[in-house]
Amino acid sequence: MATSFKKRALSPAKMQEVEAVTAAMPFSGEKALFSAQQAVSSAACAVEEKQKFVPGQTFDANAGVPHGGASTDYQVGHIYDVALSAIQSNPLNPRFVYTDTAIDLMAKSLKANGQRVSATAYLDENIAVVLIEGETRLRGARAAGLQTLRVEIKKRPSTDQALYEEARAANVERKEQTPLDDALRWKELLTKKVYPNQRALGQALGYSDEIVSRTVSLASLSSRNISVIAEYPDLLSLKMLVAIREYAELMGDDDALKLILEIAAKGLSSREVVARRMAAQKLPTKRPRSSREAVSYKGATGEIKAFEKNGRLELSLKGLSAESVQELTIALHTLLA
Template identity: 30%
Template sequence: MKPSQFAKGFQARPDSTSSEKRTALDRLNAIDGLVQNPLQNANIAAFKSPAAAASLPNDAEHVDAANETIEYRTWRAEHGYRPGQIIELPLKAIKPSPFNPRYFYVKSSIAELAVNLAKQGQQQAIHVIPDYDNPGSYFVSDGGRRVRALKEANKETVKALVVDLPIGIQSYKLGYDLNVQRDSQTVFDNAVVWRRFLDEKHFQSQKELAEHLGLDESTIAVALSIAKLPETVMQEMVARADRFGSNMAYQVGRYHAARGTESTLRLINKILSDDLSTRQVADIVKGRATAQESAKPAGRQRYAQRLDIKLGGVSVGDLKSYGDDRLELKLRGLSREKRDEILRQIEQMLSDPS
């Protein structure tokens, strides 16, 4: 793979073998194991603090040190950092990796996490990789949701582990494997990112991409067909990824090719409201059944105004107005007491004849 095929800030390295990839994953897991110790978790070190670094056990310093890259070893020496040490970094220094396996982040999920972080604080450190070409900045290796939620909660710093991981396509493979283990990787993330990999010539063909990821070529082909959908359509399915796996999304993609975006959005609503199976959707696509579409798109009217609702400076939902007579209120992450109080006030307002 040519160096020009990698995004700025990364350097091309030979493809890692399966054993090398396993070693990198084991190194990451070993670091996680170190920071699970309660005594070490209490050691949240200030950045560039050799004294704080020295308080960590010597064993941490030797975590797979023989396999460290030169760049990482040099960076550690300059900053007095030891593997497994948790430090606080400015959120403004954190940036997404161009090889992030995740593309879609559900806003409601981020808002819920933001409320939780505002109440309980950050319990788990994110993993970051130094951008060696731009000192002082870091790529997120694992923890993109937490970074977004901390920003939503108006926080300024993030607890982080600085890790030594392969870069470029290799870092994608590692992140992809970790997400698959946690069931947080969706076919829609794959669709967008794999399409970009091919468009940017990181891989010359579907077959090469499939071989590199250790997947069947048919899996790649299905994802690439889903990538033809507009993001607005994919977003609707990402919000309910439990209902839209690759087979269901593939059928929705076929329907979109024949009927267009508005009809497809109505079909997605029907899949959710009527709990349609993949076979039933396939029958609709083939014309053996009807989606029973109404003349008016269900739930797709554009709102006239939107008010962001915050509690204690943290966004918990919004209030939208439609036309002359419709309001839609959505709130998440409320305590039971606050929820019941809001319900009583709404009931009182609606029952008041004035």
């Protein structure tokens, strides 16, 4: 069960230390460190609802009339004032990165205007309230020192895919989903086999193989560069992010960080970033287009990268035991023979 916490400022040095540790941790729910947008969508903070909310009351979602008193007998289709300590984050939250700016904006909105949009959640087998969507409001409520969050109880999604897709659809509707969020979460979903491969993920969400591949490739950006990029909403288009990622692969993280700050300061376009990379690379043409797919074997994870134009295929795996390396090597030799 999630616990309440008080927001405290971190020094830049401490922030780097936390980022380095977090980059190696499993990412779900409260462990997500960054934010994909500097400003939480003003639409999500400003959407008006017909009914006024008073802390301590529960609401009938159909009638919109408050029942007196608090309730722990949650029913699907009703809205409740739920203690923050009783709420768990969505384990497949489509939003992956959260900036302090975004959380502070939400906290100020909740303090000044109250919660105008209910979060949505389902009940798990332990009768815990698990968010479907509403993580920004949850974090904002904690930062604001509030005790409760207004939550509509919905039917529990039948599968992990259904849970992710319902939450993501809500974010897309509010224009809160970014390619950076998608890249980091899709990589996890593919690794955990929530979707068997990139094509299945793309078909479920309505994206082409190329878009999925380009998006997933963004997950190779360093946590430091991701945290900086997230502070600049104008940098969060797929074209710009891919251009930055390609530049980082060529020039390294430090040079990429300098370029990111220059892009933000000067308003460089993605075309200018590509031109900067090509000038550094001294190549007159674009690099061969590649597709990537996450793979796992004997507990190790990695990816297969295929280059369409020159017929090159690369396989990389990390975390294999010596025995597994030998076994896989023999299998590949047999296959190639």
